[in-house]
Amino acid sequence: DLERRWWKEAVVYQIYPRSFNDSNGDGIGDIPGILEKVDYLEALGVDVVWLNPVYESPMADNGYDIADYRSIHPEFGTMDDWERLLEELHARDMRLIMDLVVNHTSDEHEWFVRSREGDPEYADYYYWREGRGDGPGGKGQPPNNWNSFFEGPAWTYDDERGEYYLHLFDEKQPDLNWRNEAVRESVYEMMTWWLEQGIDGFRMDVINLISKPEGLPDGDPDEGLTGAEHFTNGPRSGQYIDEMCERVLSEEEMTVGEMVGVDAETAREYVGGDGSGLSMLIHFEHMGVDTGDGGKWDVEELDLLEFKDVITDWQETLADEGWNCLYLSNHDQPRAVSRFGDDGEYRRESGKLLATFLFTLQGTPFVYQGQEIGMTNTTFETRDEIRDVEAANFVEAALESGEYDSYEEVRPIVEARSRDNARTPMQWSDEPHAGFTGEEGDGEPWLPVNDDSEAVNVAAARADGDSIWHYYRELIDLRERRDVFVYGDYELLAPDHPEVFAYRRTLEDETLVVACNFFDGEPTVELPALAEAEESPDLLLGTHGHGDENGGRRRSDSGATLELRPYEARVYEL
Ligand code: ISL
Ligand code: CA
Known part of the structure; x- marks a missing residue:
């Protein structure tokens, strides 16, 4: 959709406060800790911060179980701290969106x-x-x-x-009854109150689960999560979201609906191109491309052709109406390099490859804390190292089912998929606890720091001009300067290539051709689009383009044919 909006041009940075920066050494990240890092965010060049829940909560699900919507949990700081954060972000031309969790509350609300x-x-x-x-x-x-x-x-x-x-989630997260008008009024009042505090929008937790059908009918027990066909995109979910938009929101705010079980076609009902509806949706379809029918714990290899199908479907379906939210990881997903790239030998290359991909599709890129330095998945040697309620419950159920004899057998699945992978503390330096906790660095972090922190940390990445971090910076700059990155049309190229994901972006007379090698082979790919150009194409940016003997700025290798190195991505301008 070519209509200009500030949130289409923005880059979002997601902060998981518990794991971002701990100012007082109690092992838990906090708002004063974020304040210490606003200059860092500015240096990176991001435009919007999405803050995961910081409200009063018994923390059964790390704050997604809210006991008081209008207060800050003491572990995170005070309302004054929060106000200062908003001010400091605004003073640097950054905006703040807050997590809105209204499908359920805490049972202590x-x-x-x-x-x-x-x-x-x-x-x-x-x-x-x-x-x-x-x-x-x-x-x-x-x-x-x-x-x-x-x-x-x-x-x-x-x-x-x-x-x-x-309770569709934990038993400490009872579902609100949205059929009750008083519930809706209370939610709208609360949202209005936050907007009055000066925030710039909301990320709306599982917002397409809020409507449950009359009579709460049984679900089909043979279909995925039992009941999901009734409670996802329930009969009035569109109506409630429209009502919320009308009552509370204006065109100014950025609204990001998290929606489980939506496809691109359904998404169009929620993200109207005419200024109504939500700005964009966090969907899960591309999170299924390395997952079998058994759901998230059914771990499979990445199927690149399926990945292309899903991404292309969303790019095309929302091209004229609506807008895409682009993400490869968040606080619920494993680390992107470990999942879609390589967290060993090619960590740097694949970290840059994924960044290239994220920033060259049509939509608003979301960067999850630590992604900009290529943070990796962690290990869970014993069962009691697991903190996340979802993973803990999965292990319990898996062992009870008799399908697995010991934790050791379930462990690889946990290590591939646990949400804790994304929640290990942000790695700032090679100091103790990766510089995450307190000035003294003596507080024990609530979740152990990943043991690669000596090599993988912000200080090291900023000192190294060839790092993933500097590559993000460059992409953020490019995207800000060049409209074709934001608004250009998307067209899939080489659709059947099993290793290379390639596409063209076009805006008026500007054309980009992007080629991404998602594996560690050295494939050849034919991209006739490169040979069609009158002048030979320029390499705008590439994963291997810096500090490398080949001189980076390579011409398209020979006419239409490219030979790519492991996890290499290139962005050509025609
Ligand atoms: O993590 C998941 C997928 O791997 C889901 O089960 C997840 O719970 C779902 O995507 C919804 O997520 C959101 O709502 C949950 C909360 O635990 C997640 O952190 C949040 O992002 C309940 O509020
Ligand atoms: Ca703290």
Whole structure:
């Protein structure tokens, strides 16, 4: 969509506060810690910060279980600290978007506490149902067969109220009843309050799960997560999101909806090109290209042809209407170099390759903290090193199922997929705890630092002109200077090539041709687009373009044929 918007031209940097920078040495990242790093963010050149939840929370799901929407959790600092952060970002022309988690609250939120007491004002704020049939202690069985994203039934019996309540995530994350108008009003008021504090938008957690169908019907137990066909994109989800946009939001804000189980066609219903709807969506389709039918724990090799299909579908479907959110990792996903690249010999090359890819598609790139230095997955030698509720529950269920005999057998899956991979502390330097914790560096981080921190850290990367970090800087600059990066049309090239992902971007008389080798071979690829040009194409940027004997700025090798080195990416201008 060629219509200009500030958030289309922006580069987003995602901060997971718990793991970003700890100012007071208690081992937990905090807002004063982020304040120490705003100059770092400015130096990198990013435009928007997305902050994962920092609100009051018992931390059953690291803050995605909110107990008070209008306050800052003491571990993270105070409301004053937060205000200073907003000021300091704004003073540097950066914007701030906050995480909006309104599919569910914490069970310690006042609304839930009152709801379980049966307080008439809040009684209907959540999904309460009686058990079905006979069951132990007169509780009956759960009201339907839906399962939680975090394993097991999506219902928990509450002794105080004597009924079951629905939770699509952890039992400490009860789902809000969006059919209740008072719930919606309360959410809109809270959102308005945050906008009045001066924020620039929201990232909306699992926002397409908020509508559940009348009668809460059973799901098909043979289809993925049981019940998902009912609670994803439920009957009124579009209506509620429209209402929210109308009541609370204007065209000024950036709104990023996180949506599980949406395809590009469905996305168009949520991201209207006419200024209505959300700005963009975080979808999961490309997170499935190395995953089997069994869902996220069913680990497979990257299927590049499937990857091309998914990306191309989103690029084309949202070309005229809507906009893409581009990401390769976040706080819920493994580290990008470990997953889609190589975290050993070719860490540097593949880190740059993935950066090239991320910044040359149409859409708004999201960089997850540490990605700019090529941080890698970590290890979980023993079960008790796992902190994440999702991974912990998976291991428990896997061992109970009898499919695995020991943790040792499940371990490779955990190490490939645990969300903790993304949550190890940011690596700032080669000092103790990678410079993450306190000035004294003596606080034990809440999650151990990855053991590659001596080599992989911000200080080292900034001191090395050929690092992934400097490559990000260059891409950020280029994208800011050249509209074709942002608004250019996308066209897939060499569609059947199994190792190289190539495409053309065109905006009026500007044309880019991008070739990305996703593996460690040395493939040849024919790109007739390169030979069509009147003058020989210029290499604008390349993963191997700096400090290398071949001199970097290579002409297209021979006419239309390119020979690529392991994990090499090149961006040509025609
Ligand atoms: O992590 C996941 C995929 O690997 C999902 O199960 C994830 O929980 C889902 O993508 C929704 O994520 C969001 O909502 C969750 C929270 O735990 C995640 O951190 C958040 O990003 C519940 O609020
Ligand atoms: Ca701290």
